[in-house]
Amino acid sequence: MNLNKKRTIYDIAKELKLAPGTISKVLNKTGNVSESTRERVLSYIKKVGYVPTSSARMLKSKRTYTIGVVFTEESEIGLEHSFFSSILQAFKSYVENEGYELSFIVRKLGKNHLSYYQWCMNKRVDGVYIVVGDINDQGLHEILDSKIPAVSTDMFLPGLHTVVSDNEQGIRISLEYVKNVLKKKHVAMIGGPVTSKAFVERLIHFRKYVEKYQFETTEEDIVLSESFGFTGGLNAVRKLLNQTAKRPEVILAASDDIALGVLKGLRDLEIKVPEEIQVIGFDDIAFAKHFTPALTTIAQNRHLLGETAAKMLIQLMEHPEQQIDEVITLPVQLIERETTKK
């Protein structure tokens, strides 16, 4: 019994004096196999380290055990963006444990140029995970219109299963903290670009709660960053401070990347944080706690986000007949650090 030989199901069958089909059955837990042969096959397989050849399995059955990942690489976000990377990391660990594999959806396959949908059809992915995608991308809609199971942690669209952090809660607890703990009344917001639904929500709820809690906030105190990142925040805070008659006491930023830019802008203007202006971010990226001053922020549970998306997608792929909620909302948490002070 040579352990280094590459075995097929036929070899196993012969070595065990069984039929190839029987081996296949125990591998797939399908059909009837006696408990004793089942055990015998399983232990033998384990001993010789046999693993089915996925291409053969894929060719024959329609399952591929592959999940297509949409991770739009345009502009500033890609594998390099740590917030999304860590959600993806959690997703990846979970699905790999369940025997699935990730494959990045790339528009071209070999020499041809394909739409997302064509790509999925050709790779025969069992499901699609949208980590970051452009809501205006026609290709995404093709996928949703098809019957390929899909989940997202970034965007929501009717018919798309999504797991998101509770943006309303995040804004609400920020504002309650400003009101009740910080005891300030004049809050400004640096919003993110409205291409992201999360940013839109945070803005809407900001407007809502600012009114509800009767803050001294006007439209003048709201500026939208023109980009996702640091530079966007930097420019936005300059604009904010230019256009407001009265300097705000607290600034909420739509994301930590933006908040870090805001902090930099404030320092450039020689405005002390938290003494003169206090700042609250959103996300809790790794760097938030390393920055000086360390950033107070609303922490999203990135690991849970990725893992929940994974569970949701597996559910959708393996039990398409069962109905499940389209949106799962995960709670967020305020992390107090140095950019705010009681």
Add this chain to the structure above:
Amino acid sequence: MNLNKKRTIYDIAKELKLAPGTISKVLNKTGNVSESTRERVLSYIKKVGYVPTSSARMLKSKRTYTIGVVFTEESEIGLEHSFFSSILQAFKSYVENEGYELSFIVRKLGKNHLSYYQWCMNKRVDGVYIVVGDINDQGLHEILDSKIPAVSTDMFLPGLHTVVSDNEQGIRISLEYVKNVLKKKHVAMIGGPVTSKAFVERLIHFRKYVEKYQFETTEEDIVLSESFGFTGGLNAVRKLLNQTAKRPEVILAASDDIALGVLKGLRDLEIKVPEEIQVIGFDDIAFAKHFTPALTTIAQNRHLLGETAAKMLIQLMEHPEQQIDEVITLPVQLIERETTKK
């Protein structure tokens, strides 16, 4: 001619009144096909958007057009680490353009637990890219001993093709800059953990050039960070300042992550940068320029690193008979920012 139908090579053949084998030949540029039929097939294929089913192709031919990626997820590094992520990003873009696909090597496949090597054999990857790997990992050595083409941007081992930044040059220009521009004589170094070959090299060359250029540096001025990141640098700088009789004028950090920790440590001790101590990093991570004060550092060309590794691996996979250099060294560059001052 229905465009949405999933076509096989047989369909194409029938629709074009040709034999399946002929289609295959033009697809693979193999065997003899007349120029006219070649054109006819190619344009038809393009029109109907046909793409060969990869599982069938993989099953039959031994090529899989898949590259296994080793990206050790232990401890602090993973998809979340932006330095490696961006190298990987560049690698990925390049190979995808050439029609290859990435697949993360994960030790378990389905329910079984595999060694790297077994995994590669089972997936039949055409090559392996080691982004970050543990040099002590036995599994890696199995791969290198096998005939699977492999490249790395992180480690070097005899027999492993590698593309790396020129660590010697990086340390040399740092030190020349300290000597000739900054005009300082007392330099300390916070090294990285010696599990990474790059850190080892940086340390060796530091010792060498410090002597060559006659700096006032003793062994007391060298501290090794016990980890890759921010916290490691933070702790190391405390230790350094505790153990040195005379405070150094300049600190070289083995990486930007460590340097940022150093900066934080210095701030905690109320030591002004660059007035009292100047700091130089290594890598030029995205955050280096956003930090306050912005970090002077040795920039590695991450995009070129990834792309060069990609070219090297493709060369190895497609022309295994040709000999190529085992190590490609890429130049680095000093980026002057605020943590140093003339």
Add this chain to the structure above:
DNA sequence: TTGTAAGCGTTATCAT
């Protein structure tokens, strides 16, 4: 309960 055999969509080897 187990064995047999026909595909899955390619590629590659022969004939023609």
Add this chain to the structure above:
DNA sequence: ATGATAACGCTTACAA
């Protein structure tokens, strides 16, 4: 230059 055909390793009726 093109066509027929046997693999590749597996799944899945269906037969035994």
